[in-house]
Amino acid sequence: MATDTLSITLSALADPTRRAILARLAEGAATVKELAAPFAISGPAISKHLRVLERAGLISRGREAQRRPCRLEAAPLAEVAEWAEEFRRHWDASYDRLDEYLRHLQREERNDDDRT
Amino acid sequence: MATDTLSITLSALADPTRRAILARLAEGAATVKELAAPFAISGPAISKHLRVLERAGLISRGREAQRRPCRLEAAPLAEVAEWAEEFRRHWDASYDRLDEYLRHLQREERNDDDRT
Numbered sequence: 302m303a304t305d306t307l308s309i310t311l312s313a314l315a316d317p318t319r320r321a322i323l324a325r326l327a328e329g330a331a332t333v334k335e336l337a338a339p340f341a342i343s344g345p346a347i348s349k350h351l352r353v354l355e356r357a358g359l360i361s362r363g364r365e366a367q368r369r370p371c372r373l374e375a376a377p378l379a380e381v382a383e384w385a386e387e388f389r390r391h392w393d394a395s396y397d398r399l400d401e402y403l404r405h406l407q408r409e410e411r412n413d414d415d416r417t
Numbered sequence: 418m419a420t421d422t423l424s425i426t427l428s429a430l431a432d433p434t435r436r437a438i439l440a441r442l443a444e445g446a447a448t449v450k451e452l453a454a455p456f457a458i459s460g461p462a463i464s465k466h467l468r469v470l471e472r473a474g475l476i477s478r479g480r481e482a483q484r485r486p487c488r489l490e491a492a493p494l495a496e497v498a499e500w501a502e503e504f505r506r507h508w509d510a511s512y513d514r515l516d517e518y519l520r521h522l523q524r525e526e527r528n529d530d531d532r533t
Binding site: 303305307308309311312314315316317320323324327373375376378379381382384385386387388389391392394 | 508
């Protein structure tokens with residue numbers, strides 16, 4: 302298991318339930334009970350997901366014994382976006398190639414129309 | 418193990434060696450031998466990393482039996498960037514709070530200077 306910050310963040314994000322929890326917390330703090338409600342999984346399973354997110358610094362938890370509301374900590378996501386953005390010219394390039402190909406098809410089609 | 422595309426991509430990226438391989442391929446196609454050179458790990462270990470990246474659709478491999486050069490396939494990274502960008506206002510907000518705090522400190526400092 303990699304132990305650098307970015308790997309820990311990416312590994313914590315590699316689960317749809319954990320990403321859904323972060324999306325929910327982006328709308329505001331929530332208790333474990335509130336977070337568990339939309340998912341068809343057990344309380345302990347949610348708690349395990351929250352521990353993974355907390356260890357990755359993606360959420361923080363209040364200290365009030367009863368509620369302990371969870372809050373989004375978005376800073377590690379900036380590092381993820383920054384890392385992925387480095388590759389933008391590469392995915393842009395593939396879109397450009399696709400664009401060029403579609404324009405080529407349209408030209409072919411127009412030429413066919415001209416001939417008819 | 419989650420099996421949705423984004424989870425598979427994030428899981429493949431959660432390793433510094435695999436991210437370094439993608440950074441190298443961003444500069445151009447390379448053979449397994451060329452990719453292995455900068456790393457102090459065995460050929461089989463590199464091959465295992467390449468299989469993970471290939472399964473995630475992050476690289477493709479040529480079909481020539483001897484060389485089989487690897488190429489970057491950046492499209493899945495667009496999905497990662499797009500997902501993380503959704504949270505930009507949250508990390509911008511934490512930077513804003515830090516900014517405000519630093520300006521507050523500077524004002525305090527100026528006030529102290531005025532009093533001396």
